Amino acid sequence: MTSLPPFLLNDGTTLPAVGFGTWRVRGDEAVAQVRSALDAGYRLIDTAASYGNEAEVGRAVTGTDVPRSEIAVASKLRGADQGYDATLRGFEATRTALGLEYLDLYLIHWPLPRLGKFVESWKALVRLREDGLIRTVGVSNFTAAHLDRLIDETGEVPAVNQIELHPGFVQEDMRAANADRGILTQSWGPLGRGKGLLERPEIARIAAARGVSPAQAVLRWHHQLGVQPLPKSADPARQQENLDLTGFSLTDEEMARIASVPQERLGGDPDTHEE
Ligand SMILES: NC(=O)c1ccc[n+]([C@@H]2O[C@H](COP(=O)([O-])OP(=O)(O)OC[C@H]3O[C@@H](n4cnc5c(N)ncnc54)[C@H](OP(=O)(O)O)[C@@H]3O)[C@@H](O)[C@H]2O)c1
Numbered sequence: 001m002t003s004l005p006p007f008l009l010n011d012g013t014t015l016p017a018v019g020f021g022t023w024r025v026r027g028d029e030a031v032a033q034v035r036s037a038l039d040a041g042y043r044l045i046d047t048a049a050s051y052g053n054e055a056e057v058g059r060a061v062t063g064t065d066v067p068r069s070e071i072a073v074a075s076k077l078r079g080a081d082q083g084y085d086a087t088l089r090g091f092e093a094t095r096t097a098l099g100l101e102y103l104d105l106y107l108i109h110w111p112l113p114r115l116g117k118f119v120e121s122w123k124a125l126v127r128l129r130e131d132g133l134i135r136t137v138g139v140s141n142f143t144a145a146h147l148d149r150l151i152d153e154t155g156e157v158p159a160v161n162q163i164e165l166h167p168g169f170v171q172e173d174m175r176a177a178n179a180d181r182g183i184l185t186q187s188w189g190p191l192g193r194g195k196g197l198l199e200r201p202e203i204a205r206i207a208a209a210r211g212v213s214p215a216q217a218v219l220r221w222h223h224q225l226g227v228q229p230l231p232k233s234a235d236p237a238r239q240q241e242n243l244d245l246t247g248f249s250l251t252d253e254e255m256a257r258i259a260s261v262p263q264e265r266l267g268g269d270p271d272t273h274e275e
Contacts, residue, residue, distance in 0.1 A: 010183065013104075019042065022047045026052055033234055038060065049077065054097035074105035074107065075106055086121075091103075102132065137156075141268070142270060143270050167218060168262065171185075190231050191218055216242070
């Protein structure tokens with residue numbers, strides 16, 4: 001399997017073209033899934049304090065033969081830990097649960113505008129980066145207005161914004177907003193959470209014509225948009241399949257047809273979502 005080139009971030013660091021998601025996976029199953037993902041070649045693992053699996057992700061990362069320096073571990077600050085001092089404590093709890101000296105990527109999970117603490121939380125993330133405890137800092141589920149508030153009030157541009165993005169929710173405006181500010185877009189729910197989207201005839205037809213699976217066609221679509229998908233799979237064969245995105249490419253017409261499926265947000269609205 002040839003691999004896709006990594007992304008160069010606005011802070012000079014790099015992240016692999018595709019990451020591995022771990023939402024809703026807990027306990028020994030989480031350890032096993034992350035272990036097999038590392039064996040398959042994933043080098044970015046995405047977790048969050050609110051997933052309740054940081055200890056298991058950490059066990060898989062520290063228990064593998066793959067050197068720590070080659071694995072990017074990403075986690076996210078939960079809403080209850082927003083605020084400057086609370087963020088410092090929340091990060092420390094995450095770092096302890098993971099059993100790691102540093103994190104490669106740490107994101108504010110949701111802006112929670114009604115709570116009104118994301119700028120203070122962001123200042124704490126920047127401090128943790130300056131202290132060498134986080135390599136790259138970013139956000140998740142931020143709108144253009146939220147991004148501009150952070151940038152205007154702190155002068156610090158996030159390196160990453162992780163947003164819901166899949167053919168059923170193409171996020172053209174947010175992709176452009178991130179790109180205009182030099183921010184890498186990460187796609188959560190990149191497969192539209194699996195069922196449904198992957199069974200759409202538009203996608204199945206393109207996949208069959210290219211001799212790939214619907215998931216591979218969709219993940220290649222993300223790649224050609226210049227975004228970084230974080231697919232989750234419990235199945236080692238599908239984990240491998242989801243990394244195997246070279247050897248074919250999509251035409252502009254196929255890209256448009258994949259994005260022509262009905263549009264619907266699956267998760268929360270960043271302006272109103274509360275944790
Ligand atoms: N920042 C945020 O607010 C946020 C929110 C949601 C998610 N996330 C992150 O994004 C990651 C991915 O999102 P997600 O887990 O919601 O959904 P997803 O990756 O879009 O879809 C996962 C589903 O697709 C199935 N699947 C995976 N590969 C497949 C393949 N090759 N063929 C057929 N089915 C396949 C999986 O089933 P099997 O497991 O059975 O293969 C699973 O049911 C999460 O795990 C999490 O790390 C972040």
